[in-house]
Amino acid sequence: MEQHTDLAVATRDRGLPHEAGRFGPVIEVESLDVAYGDFTAVKGLSFQVQRGELYALLGTNGAGKTSALEVIEGHRRASSGRVRVFGHSPTDRAAVRPRMGIMLQESGFAADLTVAESIRLIGRLSGRSDTVARILGVVDLTRKAGTRVSQLSGGEKRRLDFATAIYGRPELIILDEPTTGLDIQSRDALWAAVEKLREDGSTIVLTTHYLEEAQQRADRVGVMHQGVFRHQGTVADLTRTLPASIQFTLPPGTPTPPVPATRDVDGRFQIETFELQRDLTGLLGWAADRDVELIDLTAAPTRLDDVFRAIDTDPARS
Ligand SMILES: Nc1ncnc2c1ncn2[C@@H]1O[C@H](COP(=O)(O)OP(=O)(O)OP(=O)(O)O)[C@@H](O)[C@H]1O
Numbered sequence: 001m002e003q004h005t006d007l008a009v010a011t012r013d014r015g016l017p018h019e020a021g022r023f024g025p026v027i028e029v030e031s032l033d034v035a036y037g038d039f040t041a042v043k044g045l046s047f048q049v050q051r052g053e054l055y056a057l058l059g060t061n062g063a064g065k066t067s068a069l070e071v072i073e074g075h076r077r078a079s080s081g082r083v084r085v086f087g088h089s090p091t092d093r094a095a096v097r098p099r100m101g102i103m104l105q106e107s108g109f110a111a112d113l114t115v116a117e118s119i120r121l122i123g124r125l126s127g128r129s130d131t132v133a134r135i136l137g138v139v140d141l142t143r144k145a146g147t148r149v150s151q152l153s154g155g156e157k158r159r160l161d162f163a164t165a166i167y168g169r170p171e172l173i174i175l176d177e178p179t180t181g182l183d184i185q186s187r188d189a190l191w192a193a194v195e196k197l198r199e200d201g202s203t204i205v206l207t208t209h210y211l212e213e214a215q216q217r218a219d220r221v222g223v224m225h226q227g228v229f230r231h232q233g234t235v236a237d238l239t240r241t242l243p244a245s246i247q248f249t250l251p252p253g254t255p256t257p258p259v260p261a262t263r264d265v266d267g268r269f270q271i272e273t274f275e276l277q278r279d280l281t282g283l284l285g286w287a288a289d290r291d292v293e294l295i296d297l298t299a300a301p302t303r304l305d306d307v308f309r310a311i312d313t314d315p316a317r318s
Pocket of ligand 1: 036039041059060061062063064065066067068
C-alpha cells in the first residue's frame with residue numbers, strides 16, 4: 001500500500017504535472033565553467049530547468065554532461081559561473097539535498113549490504129519519508145531484498161541506483177544515463193516510474209545516449225559537444241533545422257521523378273526535404289498517375305540522431 005498522506009499535500013503545492021515553468025526555474029546555470037587542471041571540460045554553459053520539466057542533457061562522449069551535472073548535484077565546485085538549485089547554491093546541502101534525488105553513472109553501494117539495507121540507508125540519508133517495500137516494488141527488486149549488492153547483475157544494480165534516487169519522491173531527480181545496461185522490460189518500467197513521478201510534480205534532468213528515449217520523453221533537450229551547447233530547445237526545434245528524407249527505388253525505364261532527388265550507387269533515389277508532406281504527396285500523386293511502383297518507399301522525419309550526426313560532420317565548429 002502506498003503512503004500518500006503528506007506527500008499528496010506536498011505535490012499539490014508543487015503544481016500539477018507538466019505545468020512546466022509555473023513556479024519558476026528549479027535549476028539555474030549561468031556561464032558555468034568546469035576545469036580539470038589546464039583542461040576546461042565545460043565552457044560557459046547556461047540553461048534553466050523549469051519546475052515539472054523533463055530536461056535531457058545530451059551530447060557526444062566527453063562533452064561535459066557529467067561534469068555539469070556534478071556541479072548541480074553539489075558533488076563538484078564550479079570553476080566559475082553561477083549555479084542555483086531551488087534558489088540555493090548546490091553546496092548548501094541542508095537546503096538542497098532533501099529535495100533532490102540523484103542516480104549517478106556509477107553506483108557507490110557497499111558490496112556487502114543487502115538491497116533492502118542499501119535503500120534504507122540512502123533513504124535515511126536523504127531525509128525524505130518513504131517505505132523500502134514501496135520502492136522495492138517500483139523497481140521490481142522485491143525478490144532481491146535480501147540479496148547482497150555484490151551478487152546483483154548489472155541491470156539489477158542500475159535499478160537499485162534508480163530506487164535510491166526516487167526514494168521519497170523528490171521534487172528534483174537527476175538521472176545520469178539511467179537506462180544504460182537495462183533490458184527493454186526494465187527500461188519500460190523505469191520510464192513508467194518516471195512518468196508517475198512527473199504526474200506527482202517532480203522535475204527530471206537526465207543524460208542518455210539513447211536518443212530515441214530523449215526524443216520521446218523530453219520536454220526540452222540541450223545537446224553538448226566539447227563543453228558547449230550546440231543546440232538547445234524542444235525536440236521539434238532541433239529536428240526542424242535538418243531536412244526529412246524520402247527514399248525509394250524506381251523500376252528500370254521509369255522517367256525521373258518530379259521532386260529534386262539524388263541517386264546513390266545502387267540507384268536508390270533520395271529526396272531531402274523540409275516539406276515532407278508536400279513532397280511525399282507530390283511523389284505519390286506522380287507515381288499513381290503513371291502507375292509507377294515506388295519500390296521500398298520510406299519517408300522518415302528528422303530524428304535527434306540526425307542532429308547528432310550533423311555535429312560531427314561539421315568540423316569547422318569543433
Ligand atoms: N576528474 C577528471 N579529471 C580530468 N579530466 C576529467 C575528469 N573528469 C572528466 N574529465 C574530462 O572532462 C571531459 C568531460 O567529461 P564528462 O564525464 O563530463 O563527459 P560526459 O559528457 O559525461 O561524457 P560521456 O558521455 O562519455 O559519459 C572529458 O574529456 C573527460 O575526460
